[in-house]
Structure formats: structure tokens, C-alpha cells
Amino acid sequence: MSTLGRWVVGLAALPLLHACGSLPTEPGDGPPEKTVDVSGVPEPVPRAEPPSRYGNPDSYEVFGETYHVMDSSDGYRERGHASWYGTKFHGQRTSSGEPYDMFALTAAHKSLPLPTYVEVTNLDNGRSLVVKVNDRGPFHEGRIIDLSYAAARRLGVYATGTAPVEVRALNPAADEENPEEGATPEQRPDELMELVQNAGSVGERAEAGPVYLQVGAFREADNATSLRRRLEAADGIGPVAIREEAGIHRVRVGPLDDRGHARRLGQRIADLGLPPPVVVPSR
Incomplete structure (x- = not known):
């Protein structure tokens, strides 16, 4: 201008x-x-x-x-x-x-x-x-x-x-995570059913491994901590943890073995005004 x-x-x-x-x-x-x-x-x-x-x-x-x-x-x-x-x-x-x-x-x-x-x-x-x-x-x-x-x-x-x-x-611009080569694709909540539906019983789900809801990924640890505090302050959301990998601080809810619980938590997180979380298989 x-x-x-x-x-x-x-x-x-x-x-x-x-x-x-x-x-x-x-x-x-x-x-x-x-x-x-x-x-x-x-x-x-x-x-x-x-x-x-x-x-x-x-x-x-x-x-x-x-x-x-x-x-x-x-x-x-x-x-x-x-x-x-x-x-x-x-x-x-x-x-x-x-x-x-x-x-x-x-x-x-x-x-x-x-x-x-x-x-x-x-x-x-x-x-x-x-x-x-x-x-x-x-x-x-x-x-x-x-x-x-x-x-x-x-x-x-x-x-x-x-x-x-x-x-x-x-x-936020500095906190946006760049795509990582070789990373396992992460699913949106509407893909959660496909991810866990084949697991069958509780025992079979345990064999398949739990899933996590990843709510955010930040380069700045302070921003990840702020998001974790916000999630922990909300009723019924947890456990919440921060996992640091290669300088990226990932805020995750889980592990979750029950598909219904995971769907409800995903909706609860979206109701807080946050972007829909991504589903991360345990690995």
C-alpha cells in the first residue's frame, strides 16, 4: 500500500x-x-x-x-x-x-x-x-x-x-510444523472408526495398540504448555502430555483404547473451539 x-x-x-x-x-x-x-x-x-x-x-x-x-x-x-x-x-x-x-x-x-x-x-x-x-x-x-x-x-x-x-x-507462524519425511499419516476424527473398528474386542484392541488424539504441534515449548493447561482445565479431557520429537512439542491426549471414548474426546476438544485433533496410532 x-x-x-x-x-x-x-x-x-x-x-x-x-x-x-x-x-x-x-x-x-x-x-x-x-x-x-x-x-x-x-x-x-x-x-x-x-x-x-x-x-x-x-x-x-x-x-x-x-x-x-x-x-x-x-x-x-x-x-x-x-x-x-x-x-x-x-x-x-x-x-x-x-x-x-x-x-x-x-x-x-x-x-x-x-x-x-x-x-x-x-x-x-x-x-x-x-x-x-x-x-x-x-x-x-x-x-x-x-x-x-x-x-x-x-x-x-x-x-x-x-x-x-x-x-x-x-x-503462530514460527510454530507451524513442516511436514516430516517418512512420518506415518495421521487420521482426522472421521477416520477414527476405520482405524479402530477392525480391532474387535478389548483384548484385540490392546494388541493393535492404543491411539492418541494430537491437538497441536509447536516449535515453542511455551505454546505447547499453554495448550496443555487449557485442555487439563476442561472437564473430562485427559490424560494430556507433551511429547518432544526433533524440536517439535506435540500435545496429545491418551493413550485411548476405547473407540467411543476417543470419539467423544475428539468432539469435546472441538467444542472448545480448537481445531479437530488428529488421530495418532501408538508407535
């Missing part, structure tokens, strides 16, 4: 950029009228996405201050204070063009590329959460990230309004 084009995009985005610079304590903003249970909202899974067409100008100006958008989130880690925003902006367009959903796990940041996935850790209580950065803000000194209402509730920021946090960018 030309410099002029980016300047025009920046001007068009300014009304959106102003939105999440507000405090939750301002008139018209705050929590929903009735308390909403957000404990079951699944954390977003970092994945490579194209940059937002509207949310990534070279620079933009808010309240007389000029902000520069980073070319990449690689290596980003920062400590500061988090705030949150709620009902006043619910349903409005974010700077990336997506509607703001106060019940999703999202956030706003002044300079990270949109979208970026980050892990936010509340330094007061140690809680960590993965959120998707899809908006701009907060435009207040000392604040580095504006959390959605749901994210603020989960991290314990809601009650205090602000909290000291560490924000660490996650790089």
Missing part, C-alpha cells in the same frame, strides 16, 4: 481508535447489567492470519500523540498496567474491522500488528490467559493493554479496574 493510502486508512480508523481509549468507569461503560459467567469461554488458539486491512497504518494520531505500528510482533514482551473496556463499545467495530465482543477473550494494544495473539499474565495473582489483540488502545499513560470484559474477569483485573501485567506475543 502507498504512503498516501496508509495515511487515508489511518484517518478512517481514527474514530475506532478513540473508542477503546476510554475508561470503564466513564458514563455508559462498564459491566453488563447481569453478571455473566465467562469461566467457560475458550481461549483463542494462536494461528497465522493475514494482517488487518484497516488496523495497521504505519502511524496514527490520537489525542495529539503519534503512535507507530510495529512491523512484527516477534520477540515482543512488556510489563505495564492493563485496563478493560465493556458495554459502551460492545458490538461496535474495532480497529481491525471486527465487532467488539466484550464476552470474547480479546484486547486492544497501541502498536502491535492486528491481529496478534498474546499471553497476558497478571503479576498480582499469577493468572495467565491467551487473548487476541484486534483493537487499538488504551491511550492512557502507563497502560499497555486494554482487556475485554471477559478477559478482565478471567485475569482478576475486573474488580480493581487496572492491574500490573506482563504481555508476551505468541508467534
